[in-house]
């Protein structure tokens with residue numbers, strides 16, 4: 001899925017992330033709080049998610065608020081990751097400039113060593129967020145472009161549904 005955020009100047013930013021879960025809290029994703037997207041969410045928790053299934057000609061668009069799901073869920077998510085994924089996250093350097101490729105190997109080696117000593121090591125910045133939706137649009141493509149578009153809008157506990165022009 002694509003997660004869109006805005007930076008401190010109001011400029012949009014977007015990237016692909018794994019959808020980790022969907023439940024009553026919303027759509028879950030996991031990332032580092034220290035990454036650009038984590039910093040952007042801390043300053044402005046309004047986000048958008050976009051899904052596209054080409055074989056089904058379906059799109060789902062979600063706008064909502066990204067909520068930190070807390071240390072228990074984030075720790076469990078971190079521990080369930082592969083050792084390589086944990087080592088990379090423990091670098092705590094996501095999206096920093098890599099001045100030379102030679103820097104990566106030794107830095108990663110140190111994280112593998114830390115994990116060998118303590119297999120339960122959890123990155124303190126690893127966070128599961130759930131996007132609580134305020135607006136959801138389901139888009140079903142039509143061969144002759146008469147696409148069906150349904151928008152659900154939340155008002156408190158109530159949802160209203162409207163049909164949109166294609």
Ligand SMILES: Cc1cc2nc3c(=O)[nH]c(=O)nc-3n(C[C@H](O)[C@H](O)[C@H](O)COP(=O)(O)O)c2cc1C
Nearest residue numbers: 013015016017018030031032035036037038094095
């Ligand atoms: C298929 C795919 C799945 C990805 N899943 C994640 C993910 O679950 N969490 C994550 O932090 N980055 C994930 N990434 C990397 C992000 O797209 C992005 O490069 C990275 O998180 C840095 O984003 P930022 O600089 O906006 O913080 C994934 C990339 C791809 C292509």
